[in-house]
Amino acid sequence: MTALLPRSAVALTLGLLVLPITFGLLGTLLPAFGYLPALGGHDLSLQPFRDLAATPGLPTAAVLSVATGLAATLISLGITLIFVASYAGTPTLSRLQHLLSPLLAVPHAAAAFGLAFLIAPSGFLIRLVAPLFGIDRPPDILIPHDPMGLTMIAGLVIKETPFLFLVTLAALPQVELSAARRLAASFGYGRIAGFVYLLWPSLYRQIRFAVYAVIAYSSSVVDVALILGPNLPGTLATRLVQWMNDPDLSVRFLASAGAVLQLGVTLAGLLFWFVLERLAAVLLRASRERGWRFVRDQFLRRVSILVVGLIGGAVFAGLAILAIWSLAGLWQFPDLLPQSFTLRSWMSALPRIGDPLVTTLVTGFASTLLAILLTIGCLEREIQTGRSASQKALLMLYLPLIVPQITFVFGLQLLFIGSGGGEYRLTALVLVHLVFVLPYVFLSLADPWRALDRRYEIIATALGRSRLSVLVSIRLPMLIRPILTALALGFAVSVGQYLPTLLIAEGRLSTITTEAVALASGNNRRVIGVYALLQTIVPFLAFALLALIPSALHRNRREMRV
Amino acid sequence: MRLMTGIFAAALMAATSSFPAKAAGPELSDWAAVEKAATGQTVYFNAWGGSENINAYLEWVGAEMQSRYGVSVVQVKLEDTASAVAKVIAEKAAGKNDGGSVDLIWINGENFVSMKQQGLLLTPGWASSLPNWAYVDVENQPTILTDFTEPTEGLESPWGGAKMVFFHDSARTEAFAMPDNATALLDWAKKNPGRFSYPAPPDFTGSSFLKQVLSEVIGAPSKLAKPVSEETFNADVEPLFAYLDQLHPAAWRSGKTFPQNYSDMKQKLADGELEIIFAFNPSEASAGIKAGELPETVRSFTFSKGTLGNTHFVAIPYNANAKEGALVTANFLISPEAQLRKQDPTYWGDPTVLAMSKLPEPDRAAFKALDLGAATLAPDKLGPVIAEPHASWMERIEVEWRRRYASGN
Secondary structure, eight states: OTTHHHHHHHHHHHHHHHHHHHHHHHHHHHHHTTOBGGGTBOSOOSHHHHHHHTSTTHHHHHHHHHHHHHHHHHHHHHHHHHHHHHHTTSHHHHHHHHHHGGGGGSOHHHHHHHHHHHHSTTSHHHHHHHHHHTOOSOOOOOOSSOTTOHHHHHHHHHHHHHHHHHHHHHHGGGSOHHHHHHHHHHTTOOHHHHHHHHTHHHHHHHHHHHHHHHHHHHHHOSHHHHHHSOOTTOOHHHHHHHHHTOSSTTHHHHHHHHHHHHHHHHHHHHHHHHHHHHHHHHHHHHHHHTTOOOOOOHHHHHHHHHHHHHHHHHHHHHHHHHHHHHTBSSOOTTOSSOSSBOSHHHHHHGGGSHHHHHHHHHHHHHHHHHHHHHHHHHHHHHHHHTOOOOHHHHHHHHHHHHSOHHHHHHHHHHHHHHTTOGGGHHHHHHHHHHHHHHHHHHHHHHHHHHHSOTHHHHHHHHTTOOHHHHIIIIIHHHTHHHHHHHHHHHHHHHHHOOHHHHHHHTTTSOOHHHHHHHHHTTTOHHHHHHHHHHHHHHHHHHHHHHHHHHHHHTTTOGGGOO | OHHHHHHHHHHHHHHHSSOOOOOOOOOTTOHHHHHHHHTTOEEEEEEEOOOHHHHHHHHHHHHHHHHHHSOEEEEEEESOHHHHHHHHHHHHHTTOOSSBSOSEEEEOHHHHHHHHHTTOBOSSOOGGGSGGGGGBOTTTOGGGTEETTEEOTTSEEEEEEEEOEEEEETTTSOGGGSOSSHHHHHHHHHHSTTSBOOOOTTSHHHHHHHHHHHHHHOSOGGGGGSOOOTTTHHHHHHHHHHHHHHHHHHSGGGGSSOOOSHHHHHHHHHHTSOSEEEESSTTHHHHHHHTTSSOTTEEEEOOTTOEEEEEEEEEOBTTBSOHHHHHHHHHHHTSHHHHHHHHSTTTTOOOOOBOGGGSOHHHHHHHHTOOOOTTSOOGGGSOOEEOOOOHHHHHHHHHHHHHHHSSOO
């Protein structure tokens, strides 16, 4: 029994990760080649791709997707690398960690809106300097939605840097930081150079799937692209969503072909990144072998802390502006504050958020709990077999994050409707969320799980306890904190899901996030403020509540308190 | 892999090969029976959800429907009506000819024509059999029976009127300086660079602006009542694009990007980024002032030779799950009481589709007593109505617009 459960958990986990993606991709591929009987497509043909090729502006859209995605990844990773290289092992790092961790729970859409409200020509920053320059009208500058996608890249960087930063921090204990630091310093290398030469290669190997996930996400993102990205033409993903919603049914074929192209575009981005990786490796080796020490890196170190501070500051200031807008009466340019404050936006929203809130909570907790159970099963299996997950298994875990959502949830939707599963909508929603929640939960829990000193359990087993009893009375209580962190992270991921919720719930069930994006289409800053804040508060509350549990549980165990 | 393909194809076939659409709609002549059958049903009303006051109005409708008829009405908030159409298409594709997920849909124009042509609507026509149809102003509002030149044939029931109206902030710009036709608007824009723009199509306010200009500058306006003629299309729309080519360099952000929609323009009027904006609902300015989104100095104007006008509707998909509930809801939506509240700017401020002359005296008095607000033009000051062109024009113009201005060349 106790041996069987973990084994089936592994099979279930793999199935839950791989099957939806496989079927979803098939559901997209067949119509892309003209096969969708109900819409009159009975034969395989290349017509959808011919139509796609004839679409004006498509190359620009595709190039824009790759370029913004790669640029955002490169900048985020660069900032993370220089900052971690400069400050790993110092109190500065742990202080900044406290600033950046909460950023992970801020949904992309909320962060993007906050940034837009901050830097737009009618935004808060210009209002701040308006009296100095005598500006009484917003200047006619093309931000956001600039054709090069610079604002969009900025919007992605402020969210992806904290993600990469925390992933890197998680991998940091597995390298010999202080020994390497001493060694590099004793040979007179700069802090950054020493870190990059000695530690970065093995550190990068551990975080590279996360980097690929960032590339895939950034090159296929919809909500951030709509809020900040260029719109004439937009990125490929935003065009895809338009086609999927087109009332003309023949456009469904085009949309499927476009989804296949999106997959190609993301793959091209990844390929380009592989080339960059090789190039960087060559450069790194060359520079190391020449013995370049880069001793004067203090300026770069200072800049990196400034940039990281700016990122945190931008997100928090953005949230503050969102909060002010949600309470604003008339607020004209260039006033720094509204002429009047009113609760009207909140009062009119609150009665309507009951149902979406319940759906958000139920879906979030159900999918996260399932994810936790499966993850514990898989990790327990690792202990039984004594083998830890291979790189291949790790790739499987990252698969839902690396295959662009838009390319397979569209096919899943068709399958879901085709199966007539309308009564099981909530179940389907939980399962789809699980696909995206599971990787985060697993990645977050795996390291602490493996790091726990096994001698506690060996003693317990020697005292005659069963494996299950050891798990329940020793391992789980000792790991309660990382388990709760994984729970909170999984919940935040579920809350943030937009596209899968929209397509599978079909508007019958709405969550705070689908509500927020739907209302954002009205482009009312006050309403956006209310919903973006709600979208942020819900996962924050989950984090806060779950943080309280361990101290309550461990009231009587002094050594377990932190 | 082949096995997977096989399984998938089999699932798809099984789902799609079920029986064809059947047209056994409810019997409308016995309205009491319809109401009875509706009791206990849940109507999923697919309606654009981008406006809080409209959502609040629909919530009131839901509460009334529950207490009066025992029908629960749930608004499925859409970003774009096209996604509800797409949903019905997907259901037809999957062979779901019964128990569909869309019961009632807020619709007009292209989406209506598309659904009508693809046989996605409840037939036969039902709207003129609704008890409250007796109040509908079919005589004076021709757009109730022809939606974008497409005969409605009772496949959709009118819900509200719309007319293009322009707004400016009288604290920043003088009323007498406001243009009186599209050409004058172009001159004004050239003199005030960066202070006028329009939402990029397919946003419907933006598309409406293109149609307004086309109606004014096309050589032979009678062509717009008929479907696009392929041979002459390019020549027909040339004046429109010549107009836009001149407008864009003088427009907001030099025409490199466009406002998203009306709400976006409203915010930009409040910020002073734009000086002339327009909406498809005459009471929008008053509603904006009331909500604290626009300064109290905003005023309305129209063109003396007429602006675009149309009607918006509700329709029922052929595979709706709660057909009776949807019918009873559609009937309630054109009741004098629901229409009065809808025209009241406190709640929504959308012009009614009912004829004042057909209403009972107390209802007529209640409509008269509505305070429309200082920024709203009285119904007799709204100017003539220019009818919507045939839906095929908009589709072609949107494609052409995108080719010229949105393909990044």
